[in-house]
Amino acid sequence: MSTSAPPPPPPPLSPRPRTAGLNCPKCGAAISLRSFGQAITVVCGGCHSILDAKDPNLAILQQFEAITSVAKPLIPLGARGKLRGTDYEVTGFQRRSIQVDGISYTWQEYVLFNPYKGIRYLSEYNGHWNDISICKTLPTADFGGATYLGENYKHFQSAEANTDFVLGEFPWQVRVGEKAAVTDYVHPPRVLASEKLDKEVTWSIGEYMYGREIWDSFKLPGDPPKAWGVYENQPSTVATNVTGVWVAFAGFAVFLLVLMAVFDMHAKKAPVFNHTYQFNRAEAKNEPSFVSDEFELTGGTATVEVKSYAAVDNHWIYLNYALINQDSGQAWDFGREVSYYHGYDSDGSWHEGKQADDVTIPSVPAGHYYLRIEPEVDPSLATISYTVDVIRDVPVLGIYGIAFVALLLPALLISWRAYTFERSRWSESDHPPVQMSSSSGDDE
Amino acid sequence: MFRKLYLLYGLLTLGTAAFGQYRGWSLDTINQLKNVPKSVRDNPGSYRSVYSGYHHYTGGK
Numbered sequence: 053m054s055t056s057a058p059p060p061p062p063p064p065l066s067p068r069p070r071t072a073g074l075n076c077p078k079c080g081a082a083i084s085l086r087s088f089g090q091a092i093t094v095v096c097g098g099c100h101s102i103l104d105a106k107d108p109n110l111a112i113l114q115q116f117e118a119i120t121s122v123a124k125p126l127i128p129l130g131a132r133g134k135l136r137g138t139d140y141e142v143t144g145f146q147r148r149s150i151q152v153d154g155i156s157y158t159w160q161e162y163v164l165f166n167p168y169k170g171i172r173y174l175s176e177y178n179g180h181w182n183d184i185s186i187c188k189t190l191p192t193a194d195f196g197g198a199t200y201l202g203e204n205y206k207h208f209q210s211a212e213a214n215t216d217f218v219l220g221e222f223p224w225q226v227r228v229g230e231k232a233a234v235t236d237y238v239h240p241p242r243v244l245a246s247e248k249l250d251k252e253v254t255w256s257i258g259e260y261m262y263g264r265e266i267w268d269s270f271k272l273p274g275d276p277p278k279a280w281g282v283y284e285n286q287p288s289t290v291a292t293n294v295t296g297v298w299v300a301f302a303g304f305a306v307f308l309l310v311l312m313a314v315f316d317m318h319a320k321k322a323p324v325f326n327h328t329y330q331f332n333r334a335e336a337k338n339e340p341s342f343v344s345d346e347f348e349l350t351g352g353t354a355t356v357e358v359k360s361y362a363a364v365d366n367h368w369i370y371l372n373y374a375l376i377n378q379d380s381g382q383a384w385d386f387g388r389e390v391s392y393y394h395g396y397d398s399d400g401s402w403h404e405g406k407q408a409d410d411v412t413i414p415s416v417p418a419g420h421y422y423l424r425i426e427p428e429v430d431p432s433l434a435t436i437s438y439t440v441d442v443i444r445d446v447p448v449l450g451i452y453g454i455a456f457v458a459l460l461l462p463a464l465l466i467s468w469r470a471y472t473f474e475r476s477r478w479s480e481s482d483h484p485p486v487q488m489s490s491s492s493g494d495d496e
Numbered sequence: 497m498f499r500k501l502y503l504l505y506g507l508l509t510l511g512t513a514a515f516g517q518y519r520g521w522s523l524d525t526i527n528q529l530k531n532v533p534k535s536v537r538d539n540p541g542s543y544r545s546v547y548s549g550y551h552h553y554t555g556g557k
Contacts, residue, residue, distance in 0.1 A: 293498040293502075297498060343540050355521075374529075378537065415521065448521065450523040458509045462505060
């Protein structure tokens with residue numbers, strides 16, 4: 053029985069590993085290989101020659117013109133950082149683009165290397181970052197979406213991606229000008245991407261990251277570039293809460309109904325005063341005001357409803373009221389108009405106003421009260437009778453109305469924010485929520 | 497976070513509505529006065545409503 057010796061452990065990432073020192077056969081610039089045997093191609097930073105990293109002589113595979121298209125990586129090659137608990141070193145950088153409706157959309161990708169964990173990637177587009185790794189199992193995809201590890205992803209976009217610029221080391225045969233068919237499926241904060249090059253399809257899974265996390269991970273100076281717009285797999289801060297908010301709203305609405313029923317049942321709605329008065333202009337000539345009989349309001353602090361009724365017909369009556377506490381001298385002063393007009397004109401019959409009016413006085417404590425009433429009457433009326441009713445402890449339905457609206461508004465606001473966020477997201481996809489019409493004036 | 501904030505806000509709203517109903521709040525605007533003299537009971541003309549002399553509506557359409 054033979055035993056084999058365990059394989060030697062991979063070299064540790066820290067302290068900094070040795071790099072293989074080579075020179076570019078084209079320009080002679082020093083080239084450092086950081087990712088050991090993982091690198092398939094390496095790009096000279098001096099002359100942008102793409103070299104075969106597996107060839108001891110670094111055969112030139114391609115040389116691309118980068119004079120006008122040099123892209124500076126936001127994270128410099130060789131930078132090291134701890135990403136999600138694992139140390140990585142940036143070994144490669146490429147800029148890619150797609151063309152949609154004649155517009156070029158460009159993004160950057162960084163190759164990260166760890167001798168234990170291997171390769172992973174960071175992508176950046178308009179300040180939006182993704183932590184990307186190769187899928188461990190094969191996703192299943194159909195026209196509308198894809199499934200990976202039991203999670204469903206919606207198809208977002210299919211396009212042809214072009215490689216515009218490369219720098220550093222790559223674990224594949226990278227070429228500038230290389231075109232790959234890419235398809236993105238989203239399930240925020242994750243994105244599932246397939247990349248088809250010739251007959252080979254590579255699936256990768258990405259998770260949205262904020263620029264600040266990247267900057268902190270790699271201890272980069274300054275601030276990350278500001279994120280513009282909504283990215284395809286950017287998590288919405290509100291969308292995940294919409295259903296919960298509406299469930300809570302439904303609960304609150306039911307509770308509000310229960311509250312209304314309970315207070316309505318417990319409201320006394322007790323008539324405490326009722327009297328019909330006769331206004332006579334001749335008698336009221338000197339002093340129209342008078343006071344009512346005393347009445348008692350019992351219980352705790354509660355509402356008092358004062359109802360006025362007058363059989364006005366194309367006339368008005370105005371009643372200046374003061375509800376006065378005989379014991380404390382506290383008074384509630386208010387005026388109510390009862391008017392009713394009706395007629396017929398070219399538009400047909402019309403009417404305005406009512407022969408009855410009610411008002412609810414808030415927070416009236418118990419005690420002995422009387423009403424001071426000062427009527428003012430339409431000058432065309434010589435006499436008119438009117439009735440005054442006082443009712444103790446009536447529920448105010450308007451409070452429930454205000455509470456309902458107060459509960460509804462934030463739910464609507466959150467839903468609107470979630471809707472506009474998703475609308476922004478999908479407006480950049482192959483499935484925009486609303487087809488934008490052209491402004492060519494065709495609809496005229 | 498929004499859901500928690502909304503839950504808190506909703507409870508506060510319901511609590512305020514219940515408290516308002518319990519304390520007899522109203523949506524009508526009523527002017528309050530203190531220390532109205534007892535003499536008003538015998539001499540109503542000594543009190544003048546703040547709404548007295550209000551210019552009233554004098555016709556329909």
